[in-house]
Amino acid sequence: MKKFLYLFLIPALVLSGCAQEELSPVLVVETPAPLAFNSTEGVIVYEVQNAERGISVDARADQDWIHDFDYSSDGEIRFAVDRNDGSGIRNAMVTVTYGPVEPVIVTIKQLSVAESGSAAIIVESETPLEAEPDGTEVLIEYEVENYVTGQEITAEADAEWANHFEYPEYGVIKIFPEVNFYESGRSANIMLSYPNAEPVVIELIQKPAESVDDRFVINVTGVTEVEATVSWFPDDKNMTYVNGLVPKSVLDEYEGDYDRYIRDDIDYLKSEASRLGVELSVYLEGVLQKGDKGVKWSSLEPGTEYCAYAYGLDTDADILTRMTVVRFSTKSPEQLDCDFEFSLESSTDSDLSVRVIPSNENVRYYTGIISKADYETAGSDQAIMDEIVDYIEEEIWIAQLFQVWKQWSDFTQLGEYIVSAENLFSDTDYYAYAFGLEDQGLITTNFQKAPFTTNAHQITDDCTFEISSEVTTSYMADFDIVPSDPSTKYYVTCLTTEYFSSYSRSDLATILINEANSYEYDWMNGEYTFSGEQHLNSYRDLGINPLDPSTNYTLVLFGVDADGRRTTDVYYEQFRTRVLVPSDMTFGLGVTDVKTSEVTLTCEPSRDDELYVLGCMPVERYEEYGSDEAAIAAVVEYWSNSSMYYVTYSGQKNLPTQIDLFYNSIKPNTDYYVMAFGYMGAVTTGLTKVRFTTPGSDIPVSDASVDISYEILDGDDLVRDDPNTYPPELWSDNAGAKITITPGEGTAGWYFVTFKNSFSEIYLMPTDQLIEEVKRYGSYKKTEALVRMSWNSSIVAVAVPEDAEGICGKPVIVEIVAAYGAMSPYSVPLEFRPLEIASPDLTPHNVSSPRPFELKGYKTATREDFNARFGVQPRPEGIAEKPERMLFGEGGESAM
Known part of the structure; x- marks a missing residue:
């Protein structure tokens, strides 16, 4: 039975004829039921009769385990409750007040674990539960003995298809099983949990699909060692679906559980949408297929079994059909009859040259040199051959991105060939090896090798x-x-x-x-x-x-x-070295020349014979670390001990900088700390910091504009036409970017420069900073320029226009790539004699760590040998690895 406390203000009634004064307020408060030991919230229900305008209810507790009162719901005072881990019941007195009414004191009781008593879950639905194949909801009806208000029951399934629940009201749980598209039924165990009660497990059985016909016909044609054309024909031409091709080994990992594979696919799609910053439905509209589709793949692995698959999926990521799978195998390459003979051509203590003689001069082959120790890490000859094929395929792919057309024969040999290696270990065993390799990465012979040993090192000076x-x-x-x-x-x-x-x-x-x-x-x-x-x-x-x-x-x-x-x-x-001794060094810190994207940090250490770290950090980032010690640890971890000294100094320092300690650009209108701490192989002092704020951008922007256009010229043509202006030692085998700068209407002048930095570095630079850099390095009112470049390299051209009042317009940024496909079809005319301009690099060069020594394995050894012989450069910045997983027609070309 509910208990109510009534408190009346008994006014003196003054009767005058039939007139009566207004009734006074009455506060009615309900005493709450005892709270469970693990309750997180409580509620006091109240009512104010004859309420007066402008007066509100208030509450105060005499115990701190009740706190954070909330009055946002009319008639309720909600409050937070801490868990009672004590051995007995505890009480708190809450005083509720309302204006002139006398306060009402309510006792809040909270049980301990012992007093709460054991609860019990009673399932009232008939078990096992049955689910239709179409995914119709299933109800679980239950009761809880010793139910405590505020404590809720939860359900969890051991199978993903059944793990979808809603809790509309006490006593009812709704299950929303996924559609079963398959010819066999399936079951899942559902565990019900409630505080202080034993879990209850019930079984859910879903019936098999009434129709198990495939919704897709998948045809595979034109199968060779590396090619295949796959066509998908859905029975509903308006249905959206996912189609793909993967090695059979990938599907084998799922042990026939295609639903799990589909869920992983959907997780992948969700992650891609998140990465791109778009809604999932918008992303799926762009990648899902509809109607008949065909894709021709041309970079498959020879002698490999593949699976082409498809399943219906709508733009809400709801599954529409079962997954249809068709298996096929690419052909194995024809093995050619060819033996390789290896003979030593020359040898020193650090170099080897070996003559390779194939018995069949019509067989193209790859050859290299590897140490015996590195060879033995491979585990098999096939691993080395596969690694080489991957290298070549990657090089051809990257070259095509820059419109440079390489082919497999650029990396293989015909007939006799001398293979060489330099910078080897003395008196060490090596293998010269070769194997047949044709276009498209077809391995046509076994791996053959012969041992050779470098000469012992000869001491020529007996100095000790x-x-x-x-x-x-x-x-x-x-x-x-x-x-x-x-x-x-x-x-x-x-x-x-x-x-x-x-x-x-x-x-x-x-x-x-x-x-x-x-x-x-x-x-x-x-x-x-x-x-x-x-x-x-x-x-x-x-x-x-x-x-x-x-x-x-x-x-x-x-x-x-x-x-x-x-x-x-x-x-x-x-x-x-000796044990670290903390330093007594102190720092006097400050800042000068504070700009929107640049600042000069000043430091006066108390001693000049020790090193210290100096830089700045956004206040927001420092507060995320929460302490000086954590901030120091973050800086040390970021730079690592091997490159820590790129941010260390000694003696008095005035440090102009455009970056913080984590190599992020200084941003306008941002709070920073300039900070310093001692570092001599390890941290030697605490952190000293001073706060400063960069100003907001105050640079006005005008309507002045400028346009940048360019064409790529062949340096060999320039040398041929005018070797005096374009010396062969500078221009041969290089490219030239002929750049034209055209001002727009209202433009009185402009600054122009090219940078060696990546496009993303320049594009993401704060506008104020970029304008300052262009003015610092650039030329004024230049209309034409010629920049010498290496083929397949890139620069970034930037122009900043200004109007007659000297107010700058929006910078124009253009990336220029020296690719053969962008080359002009005609030579530069003799009357065109622009001066070559230099391209500054805004990247601080002291931030790249020295290359560490590494123990080689077969992968590193074969890669270094491959790179050295074919002049392979590191992958250009921004070029991702060649994609391996082929989803949604990636890696192929349209066949329909």
């Missing part, structure tokens, strides 16, 4: 070295080096002992020499080459950033000649 070390700090060490021959040139570096121990000393020297050669190191005059007795410091003399504390290191040195060949044995000295 005495090395001693002294370590007094956590971040650097001193070395005394005494050579027996003061005229010997020697190369010195420092490595972690762990890395040093991973190689033989001879192989380690080869790695160090190859690495230095990649940067065109001057072996006689380089900063790490010495002669005679030396006292060297790892930081000041060897340029080695502060070492990590409490870490084992090894100093390595060996004699070298002018060509970078090792002339002596390898000598070394092992040492360990």
Whole structure:
């Protein structure tokens, strides 16, 4: 029975004739039922009789486990409740007030786990539950013994098709099973859960489909080793559907559960829509098929079984049909009769050249060199051949993106051929190998190989070295080096002992020499080459950033000649850095020249013999970390210890910057912290920070406009027509971008420049910053320009117009790609003599980490060998990998 507390203001009635004064307010409050131990919310129901305008109800609790009162619902006071994990019942007094009415005190009782008592779920529906194949809803009717207000029952199915529930009211759960399109029935277990009650499991059985006819006819024709044409014919030409082609091995992973595959497909479609920032229905309108479709694939794997499939799907991602699957296999390539003979052509301690002689001169083949150790990591010859085929296919595909037409024969040989490899390890076993390879990646012979060994390294200088070390700090060490021959040139570096121990000393020297050669190191005059007795410091003399504390290191040195060949044995000295000692360094921070996208950070450290990190961070990002320690850890993790020193400095510093510590552009109207902390191989101080705000953009924009057009010229033609203006050493085998800048109406002048940065870097740059950069580097009122470019490279041309009052218009940005397809069909006329202009690169060059040494496996080894012999450059920025999964007709061309 509900209990009500009534409180009346008993007014003095003054009778005068039949007149009566207005009735006074009455506050009626309902006492709530006891709350469960795990309740999160409670409600006090009240009523105000004879309410007065402008007066509202209020409530206060004497216990802090009741809080956050909410009066938004008329007649209800809602409040938050903390869980009662105590051993007994607890009470709180809530005082409810309303203007002149005396307060009403309500007791709120909350049970503990013990007092709540055990609940029990009672299923009243007949079980097992039965579902129709068409997906009609199924009801579960239930009761809960010891039901507690605010605690709800939940249901969960062990099969995705049945895991769709609604809870319209107490005692009823609705199940919405998916349509069963298949000839067999299916079942799912549904578990009902309620707090403080044992779960109850009931079975749901769905009947088989009444009709199991396929809704699609799929035909596969024109099957070769790498090609096939697949045609889809739905019985309903207005139905939207998904069609695709995947290797059979992909479907095998689903063990016949095509529904699970469809759900994964739908998840993929949802992720693509999210990635593109569009509604799923809009995205599906663009990718779903309708009517008869045909696709010809031309890059399939030979001798491989594939599955072509289709299923109905509408733009709400609702499944309309079962999945129809047709299997077929591509043909295996014809195996050709060809043996390969390998004979040594020449050998040194670092190079190998091997003559490859095929027994069948009509067989095209691929050949390469790989170390025996790397070969043995492959596991099979087929793995290496497949890897090579993938490399070539990728190179041809990337070249086509830039309208450069490469073919398989560009990477294979006919007849005798000498295959060579450089920068090898001395006295090491290698294999020269070859296998038949025809167009479209058809492997036509087995993998054949022959062993060869590089020469042992010959010592040409008998100089020896005495090395001693002294370590007094956590971040650097001193070395005394005494050579027996003061005229010997020697190369010195420092490595972690762990890395040093991973190689033989001879192989380690080869790695160090190859690495230095990649940067065109001057072996006689380089900063790490010495002669005679030396006292060297790892930081000041060897340029080695502060070492990590409490870490084992090894100093390595060996004699070298002018060509970078090792002339002596390898000598070394092992040492360990000391334990890190926190620093007492402090920082005086500030900012000057604060602009919309640039700022100068100033720092005055209390000492100038230690390094510190200096930069800025958005206040919003700092607050996400929540503490100085977390912000420091984020910076260290981002840069990693190997490249931390790109953001470290020593002594007083005035640092102009356009980026924050995470390499994001400085943005207008944004709060930042300039921050600093000590770093000497590890963090040595706490964080010092000062807040500043960048101004909003105040640059007016005029209607001035400008247009940029271009054509690509062949540098060889320029050299042929005028070798004096276009020297062969600069222009041969290169391209020229002939750029025309045309001002629009109302344009009094303009600035023009080309950048080496990517289009996205320039396009995403703040407009204020871009205008400043164009004015800084650009030419004024230039109408024509010629930029020398490497074929298949790109630059970005930018022009900023201005009107007669000097107000800038919107910058014009054009990406120029030096592709053969964009080349002009005629030579540049002799009267056209534009001066070549330089293209600045706005990317700070000190942010790229040194290339780390890596242990090779067969993939790395074959890739490096392939790249070296065919001059393959790293994939251009912004070019994704060649897609592997072929969905919705991707990877093929229309066949209908």
